[in-house]
Amino acid sequence: MLLLVPADVLRPRRVDEHFAVEARAARGVGLDVAVVDHDALARAGDADRAVAAVPADGGEAVYRGWMLSSDRYAAFAEALHRRGVRLRTAAAQFRRAHELPGWYAALAALTPASVWTVGTARTEFTGAEVRTWWVDGACHLVGPHPDTPDQFPPESLDLTGLAPLVAGLGLSFVTVDLAMRSDGVWRVIELGDGQVSDRPATTAPEELMTALRA
Incomplete structure (x- = not known):
């Protein structure tokens, strides 16, 4: 399973400090971790840019991050699907x-x-x-x-x-x-x-x- 967390705004290859301990814990129990651009997703509405750093064909994923509206989450799920990644929580379930x-x-x-x-x-x-x-x-x-x-x-x-x-x-x-x-x-x-x-x-x-x- 892949854990998706927000990227640091100033250092986009790193995990946002608020979620860094969870990312380390995830790796410690054998989970892979990837970052997403929360601002691109939540503010700009550019879901494809938001998930550009997520490995293609990554399988099942769980998001741990900042709040999203149901519509933004649905766009997030669709963008990940195009990359071969399926959120464990479907858009309808999130809503x-x-x-x-x-x-x-x-x-x-x-x-x-x-x-x-x-x-x-x-x-x-x-x-x-x-x-x-x-x-x-x-x-x-x-x-x-x-x-x-x-x-x-x-x-x-x-x-x-x-x-x-x-x-x-x-x-x-x-x-x-x-x-x-x-x-x-x-x-x-x-x-x-x-x-x-x-x-x-x-x-x-x-x-x-x-x-x-x-």
Whole structure:
């Protein structure tokens, strides 16, 4: 499997510093690493230029990088396909994980009632969020949220009710963030595509790469 990460803006042959530790960890577990030009993809909309440094016929790939819109990701996937590289997460899967309407119905029983509108909403949630990492429908990592990297989840966190619902989405690589309600019930706050979900500093990159390799 090939890991795709953003290139450094000033030194385009090198990995962006933010993702350098994950790139090293990927190589450490036997994965190949290639860089993509995030600015060319996200700002200029030139997907073919963005993937010019990706080896042709590289097989299956996973992206770990900065945020992309669903449309830009679809162009990214098409440009890679032309080079003989297939993203493990297809464009339709990315949109389903990345945008709330794609996953809300499947997890509605475990997440607060939501509407698509403009504005803010108040909650009774208490404590820090938890970020869980799922590969092919199975949870491989449970840890803190990137915003609160030193606040680890309790060992009592039970994902048995969530697991079949996430598996039912049929998504390759996602994160699910949870928070405890004031009555002690864990609720889903957000599901996102794992390729663009930030890794908290206290979660070792080797753990994430090992999960992906599995």
